[in-house]
Amino acid sequence: MSKFKKNKKRESGAISTASLPDIVFMLLFFFMVATVLRTEEEMVKVVRPEASEIYKIEKKHLIRYINIGPPQDKRYGTEPVIQLNDQFSDVAQIRDWVENERLTLAEAEQTKMWVSMKVDQDTKMGVVTDVKQELRKASALKVLYSASSRERTN
């Protein structure tokens, strides 16, 4: 009978929290290493549209970005502009840009370059179509229309 008695209180010592900082630091370092930082400053405001058929690119180093949207700085107006690397650009510059970006990749991967288009949802298609035509001429045919994910509608 007395075997099952549980009334006896065993005094357990306080759990040592000394290793907690180490754990948290480990978390911190994990996040610091795992996150890919945005390398370039966004100079245009982009609200990405939503889409359900989302594709995620695994090899991030193959991606190059084209941002299109109204400038962050109102002094540059409110019309959508194209941002390549860190500057506002013209449609005509896209072909050179593609060529240059391609050279930054290893030779074997140059054909695998992705162009991710981050376009503000209120942009008119005119600009986007022009950019796409230039990309075609530059043979940068793999395009990702950047979007945030949502559920499929029924």
Added chain:
Amino acid sequence: MARREIPEINAGSMADIAFLLLIFWLVTTTIDSDEGVKRQLPPPVPPDMEQQEVKDGDVYNVRTNFRDELLVEKEVMSIGQLKDGAKDFLIATGTGLLHPERPNVTLGDDNMKYPERQWVRKSELILLEQSYLAAGQPKAAERVREKLTAIELFGGDYKELPGSALISLQTDRSTSYDLYLQVQNELEAAINELRDELSLAKFNESYAELEERYSRTKEASLLDKIKSIRLVFPQRISEAEPRDASQGYY
């Protein structure tokens, strides 16, 4: 010399400091999200390319205008209906697998709305493959081989879309990007749903899962399944060459 005893520093707040750092980091970093709708742009068109004659029924025309309205097959449509419309276009004449031919679809008519799917017969394919091999065209024979694999996997003949069947999208320069992407998305959703449905019925696994597993394991048998499903539901979304439609459009 009298040793002064060093009091032990309480490390209890160390965790709090580390947490603060962690949270600060989480809040300030902007993670680049690299996801979106993928598309393969067509290569530039050579100027001397001939215009191909295409049957009216083989093309599913989607147009968008400056007021963000949709004109699908010459009828006004809302974005919510587009997916079902596109699915209908792809399966109306029957796939020979899951989707029976719909009785009200008239065949052989010049005014037909739908592309006419043709039977792919195993017996014919075997002869075709041999003739290609005899003629020294290994690539053509390889394509026939893929169809034979598909028939084997499906456990029966299927009907394939005519080569000229496609979904054509034409956007006005003043259409908003949002609508454009929604249209692209719905069209892709239509194809993906059909693929998923077929894949679930035949391989007990959705098409998305097949692709996901293939990208991890690179198993050849998975690729065969993926290819077979693609043969039945190819992703043919084409964008018309842009033209300035602001004049004389409506």
